[in-house]
Amino acid sequence: MSRRAPPTELATEERSTLESQVRSPSTAQRDVLRARIVLLAAENLRNDQIQQKLGVSKPVVIKWRRRYATDRLEGLADLPGRGRRPKYDAALRHRIAATACTTPPDSVGTHWSVRTLARHLGVGVAVVRSVLSSESLQPHRVRYGKDSPDPEFEPKMLAVVGLYLQPPDNAVVLSVDEKTSIQALDRTQPRLPMKPHRIERLSHESKRHGTASLLASLEVHSGQVRAEPIRRNDSATFIRFLRRLLNAYPAQELYIIADNGSSHRSKKTLAWVAKHQRLHLTFTPTHASWLNQIEIWFDILTRKVVRRGIFKSREERVERLMNFIHAYNQEARPFQWTYTGSPLAA
Structure with a gap:
């Protein structure tokens, strides 16, 4: 006979927070899943019942029930260092953005493009495109204007x-x-x-x-x-x-x-x-x-x-x-x- 998971008890504020996460359309789906696991556990459902209801593996149910039992709501957050480490650090991204804001050499022409920037800095086209997009930099565009020299x-x-x-x-x-x-x-x-x-x-x-x-x-x-x-x-x-x-x-x-x-x-x-x-x-x-x-x-x-x-x-x-x-x-x-x-x- 399999062991029954310990009961999950929710405080009123904790239940309200979890239910709000489940209802919100802007909540990440991984956070919605973790909240639903805890809410179903609080209804005294067994791990296998939660597994079938949510269509996830049993180890996933056990993991988040255990994390919640140990650290409450904070346990449902990702631990530091989760995910793939960035290949390009902040210093390189800053260098890409700073270079895009400079006047290119004559061999490049009047303005930078994604490919000329990547070639000049020796990096991939994808990271240059990512930096330009995130910083709203558009070197291919220009707008005419003139500053007013009026002292008044x-x-x-x-x-x-x-x-x-x-x-x-x-x-x-x-x-x-x-x-x-x-x-x-x-x-x-x-x-x-x-x-x-x-x-x-x-x-x-x-x-x-x-x-x-x-x-x-x-x-x-x-x-x-x-x-x-x-x-x-x-x-x-x-x-x-x-x-x-x-x-x-x-x-x-x-x-x-x-x-x-x-x-x-x-x-x-x-x-x-x-x-x-x-x-x-x-x-x-x-x-x-x-x-x-x-x-x-x-x-x-x-x-x-x-x-x-x-x-x-x-x-x-x-x-x-x-x-x-x-x-x-x-x-x-x-x-x-x-x-x-x-x-x-x-």
Whole structure:
């Protein structure tokens, strides 16, 4: 007659912990198995009954019942040193990551790849790929940008952000800029529409029918857009647009956020603005037009209308742009501010 395993008794907190592990979808399956063995043992099931119920070997049941009886819940954890020892230590992984962040020699080219890094360091391709993935390093990608040299960057940036987050009472905040040289391109061959297993295709060759320019304002806290096509991008055109904005908001203070374009900061423009007390110009820092929310909307316009559009004339281009703006305003909403104040979460 086989010996009966000693009874397993669970405290209330221990049972709650084990049951929680069994129910949780994020618990590792090995931990779920160990918890279930202990829970079944607490129901006075024999080892062979637990073995049959869970589909495991009898030594596995005996091992985890014994570990629990000796060390309670801590006994269900893996002992230190479990599993295969890593072939590559932390120092090597750090060297791979550090090298990936350096400029490669001329013989490699302008940037590293997984294979050139592996060859340069004398390690396997798999470990290089693993390190780059775990550290979110993408040497094959590049993004263009330019730092602002403006010595007053911070106060100017805070002034713009302050208007976004806490506008003055009875004020309308308008983000204003021009989108110039929008080409009216026609294709030399018809568009091939999308089909199953094939994306839409456009001819590489195009015909130019001139360019169009747009002067637009984005009402920051409603998302509404006002725009008009322009022939010239000068002070007179900008002043005319500002006058129309004043007429559109006759009873409110207007705070205009603009970049440092010549038509925005010319003597003629500044002198005209000084005569209108309801109008306040706030300029973004030098080379920081990305702070201007109208740039986000221009990107939407490019993706939705410009990039894949086919236009037979400049007039058709302008008409399509204005039609899109009219439709956009029917469902316009402000851009949501997502920055939480934590630099690491930006």
